[in-house]
Amino acid sequence: MDQQLLSLPGYALRRAASAAGAELTSRLAPLGLKQASATILLLLDANPCVTASALGRALDIQRANMVPLLKQLEETGLVSRTPIDGKSQALELTHKGREILGEVLKIVDSFESDLLARIPAEHRAHVLPALNAIWRD
Amino acid sequence: MDQQLLSLPGYALRRAASAAGAELTSRLAPLGLKQASATILLLLDANPCVTASALGRALDIQRANMVPLLKQLEETGLVSRTPIDGKSQALELTHKGREILGEVLKIVDSFESDLLARIPAEHRAHVLPALNAIWRD
DNA sequence: TATTGTTATACTCTATAACTATA
DNA sequence: TATAGTTATAGAGTATAACAATA
Numbered sequence: 001m002d003q004q005l006l007s008l009p010g011y012a013l014r015r016a017a018s019a020a021g022a023e024l025t026s027r028l029a030p031l032g033l034k035q036a037s038a039t040i041l042l043l044l045d046a047n048p049c050v051t052a053s054a055l056g057r058a059l060d061i062q063r064a065n066m067v068p069l070l071k072q073l074e075e076t077g078l079v080s081r082t083p084i085d086g087k088s089q090a091l092e093l094t095h096k097g098r099e100i101l102g103e104v105l106k107i108v109d110s111f112e113s114d115l116l117a118r119i120p121a122e123h124r125a126h127v128l129p130a131l132n133a134i135w136r137d
Numbered sequence: 138m139d140q141q142l143l144s145l146p147g148y149a150l151r152r153a154a155s156a157a158g159a160e161l162t163s164r165l166a167p168l169g170l171k172q173a174s175a176t177i178l179l180l181l182d183a184n185p186c187v188t189a190s191a192l193g194r195a196l197d198i199q200r201a202n203m204v205p206l207l208k209q210l211e212e213t214g215l216v217s218r219t220p221i222d223g224k225s226q227a228l229e230l231t232h233k234g235r236e237i238l239g240e241v242l243k244i245v246d247s248f249e250s251d252l253l254a255r256i257p258a259e260h261r262a263h264v265l266p267a268l269n270a271i272w273r274d
Numbered sequence: 275t276a277t278t279g280t281t282a283t284a285c286t287c288t289a290t291a292a293c294t295a296t297a
Numbered sequence: 298t299a300t301a302g303t304t305a306t307a308g309a310g311t312a313t314a315a316c317a318a319t320a
Binding site: 001002003004005006007008009010011012013014015016017018019020021024035039042043046047050054058059060108111112115116118119120122123124126127128129130131132133134135136137 | 139140141142144145147148149150152153154155156157158161179184187195196197248249252259263264266268269270271272274
Binding site for chain 4: 171173198199201202222223224225
């Protein structure tokens with residue numbers, strides 16, 4: 001019945017992202033993490049002492065929406081804040097944060113490879129550059 | 138700063154869908170239509186006299202969430218309902234609905250070609266089959 | 275018994291405006 | 298003047314449970 005929709009890349013993008021997103025959300029749930037929180041941990045590991053605003057810009061999350069995310073990460077002891085100056089604060093993974101990050105990486109790695117496995121081999125290598133071209137530039 | 142995320146197909150999928158979705162939403166807004174409403178019009182044109190539940194199954198929209206969508210489409214005169222039996226109702230595009238569908242098709246066509254145009258030519262043909270493989274099957 | 279349409283509701287995600295304090 | 302962090306809030310989108318009526 002939805003045959004015509006199958007020829008629309010935009011619709012396929014919507015449905016694929018929705019399906020993949022739901023799957024990743026359910027895999028992260030046992031860690032008590034949302035997708036956004038998990039990406040914050042990833043970025044903090046590679047970019048220690050960055051600010052909340054900078055994180056938000058990199059992840060396309062509004063400053064105001066970073067507040068509850070970071071609040072939960074701090075309350076659960078995964079992230080610590082240290083004042084840089086009177087205005088900014090440096091965010092860092094705690095020891096526990098690095099431990100949980102290890103679990104996150106396992107989940108993300110298997111999620112990503114399962115995702116790629118669903119794609120026919122002849123198309124597989126084209127997906128990442130194609131998708132990145134859509135939202136970057 | 139988000140360099141590592143660029144190697145994750147799942148993250149690219151999320152960001153690409155978000156960017157493309159926002160763009161389509163803003164292009165449909167002048168018609169007073171959401172993406173979901175627009176897809177309903179598309180399906181109704183090809184499948185006249187289908188029920189709300191069947192539409193919802195095809196579009197992966199819960200029965201309960203179809204109610205306000207169809208209510209608005211009926212109130213704005215784009216869709217009509219006709220009882221099939223005491224339980225179901227046949228949905229159909231009205232004359233005005235078919236007119237608006239013409240506008241929707243123009244917008245969707247240019248949206249889809251603009252989307253494909255962002256993708257480097259060598260990857261372009263692989264996107265649709267790859268994305269459909271992710272959520273179908 | 276299963277399905278249709280519906281209501282009510284809650285939860286998440288996101289967007290906006292405003293405020294304080296600081297650079 | 299611009300930026301950082303924050304609060305409050307509103308709007309989507311989505312999920313669940315329940316119900317009456319009908320197949």
